[in-house]
Amino acid sequence: LSSLPPLSLLSPSPSSSHGRLIRLSSPNLNYLIGSGAILLYLAIIVTVLPADTAVFSSVVCNLRVWLTGFGYSLCYGTILVKMWRVYYIFSNPSTLKKANLHDWMLAIMVLCFVILDLVMLVIFSLVEGLRGNLRAERVLDKEASSTTTGEQGRIKEFYVYVCDSLAWDIFLGIFYGYKAFLQICGLFLAFATRKVKVKGLDDAKWIAGTIYITSIVLAITILALYTLNDFVNRHTAVFTGGLLIGTTFIMAFVFASKMYALYKDPEGKSVFDRTRPSDRPQASNPSDGVERVVG
Template sequence: MTLAVVEEMCSFEKSRKCFKNNGETSQYDTSFTCLPCAPGCTTCIDDRPCILTLNWVQRSIVLAVACIIVGFIPLLVLFTVRYRNVKLFLGSWPGESHPDVHLALRCRDQVATSVSERYPTRRNAAAKWASPSLIWCSRLAVEGRLVMRAASPVLLRIVLLGAFLLYCPMIVQYFEPSPLTCSITIWMRELGFSISYGALLLKTWRISVVFRVRSAQRIKISDTDLIKRLALIVLIFGAYLSVRMVIGRPQIVNGVHSNGLRTKQCSWDVWDYCAAIAELGLLLWGIRLCIVVRKAPSEFNESRFISWAIYNETLLSLFLNITMFFLQSPSNPDLLYLVRFIHTQLTTTVTLTFLFGSKAYLVYKYREREHPQTTINRGSKYTAAP
């Protein structure tokens, strides 16, 4: 029985005239009341719901875990500030009988292998390429390096800022979807991705430029230079988001759950595919950089950990986009929320673990303090010199 039929019957019954029966007035008109349908229902025969109720218990647990993990970001920022002057002689790694000499020789052999593979017949070019790298190896082993300074603490904090933005969608998506929450989620995701992974890719790009120089020309790429290039990447993503908010602002669409109940979810259209392609393009460029620097000597193996993070993000982002495509119908908002949470932890959290886990291990196990006055205003730079 449809709602229109029910309303027609009620109207007919209410229009009946009172009549006398055994000297009493009939109360039939006031004995029944037509109840409204459940919210969101266009037709109904009873009070059963038509819209899926979100699993708030599950969502609350997921949100609580996400907030706990986000709480570690300020601690990591404090870590980069407090231990910025911790100096580590790389020879203090365990297993080295004469650490400084052995490390220099190992670094030299690694450079020599890379040179011979790249220039098998050009000795002059090989010598020019290897000269700055061998100088770097020697200084690295003998003088030691500041763990945080060598990793560019400013860029590390920028990565943490991007990671914080990548965590924020979990807070926004906790609530029922609306055009505002859908828009905020997109802004947080794209800006966080461009900031965090843009900084990591530029750090890798700097290593590739310095250690692939083909001449004895001196090259300096400071943190400021990288920040300028990072600003350009973020600006491009910001321009895309601005255009999308004007032309293709996300809307709320109705889906159908497997049990037949209707659901509300953010639209997934061509704009989302464009963003996914842009992210994939940036990550593929990062994979190319990782392949280039795979044999280049790097302080504290940072380039290796960054490479692992980029490979991990690329594979899991492909998995997420494929999953989002198939989870649009039948719709399950609680499952989508859980999938996004797992994806965030397997990408952003794993990236931070790669990036800061090794540094925390080095700082707490093999450290030697350097006087703070000798490290003031010494911005991190990679230099290739003759």
């Protein structure tokens, strides 16, 4: 639900659909970011569902991974391609007038990220698959002791369903390695575009913020998967908390600056203001290549 306000504020409206800031924010691509955020929030809901049967546990295990993978690719992948477009425009001045990087082209790039996720998940499901595997809590102080004694002196053993697979570790290495590669690419693009002074395109510091936050979330999630698997409640809390914090920070970093700029300058009259006044007339020309390329 937290993804709906930014989408509603940044989506085109009859009164502001032709504003420069709206066009520079690529509202169609923002829909992809919002869709990815919704999938990540759904992954949180699916993760906390009580799984009391092997079949339902298997469904939850698979659905959680699919929602997380697709949600990340839509949310972060869209941020990445938007950053790449800024890098391409300002690192290739000679092609500024003739290149037309439309939103649909970037959407195809995001689709490629999603397709790669789909291929990995389908291959893993066909070769091994995730299944709900019944396992006992074997350590005394975990969340339910495995040696609790009942009224008649009988020892109670507590069983839980956890996600388990023979190829689970290999899959995690490939899956999260791919995500880490996207993180590194985003960090490079954020650094390369740090000097861009066009307000509507100056997203480097916000993208860097999303990279730092999502990198921390990925690291914590991986550690939780490997170290807290026997602590079911703690594992769930760390995983869902990481998704919630990471997704919310992405939405805040990406949309907060645009929402504030839209509030301060609804028509986008100063969106092309630069550090040097001499640059202002040339950059604010509606026929300038920057607006035509990005818009």
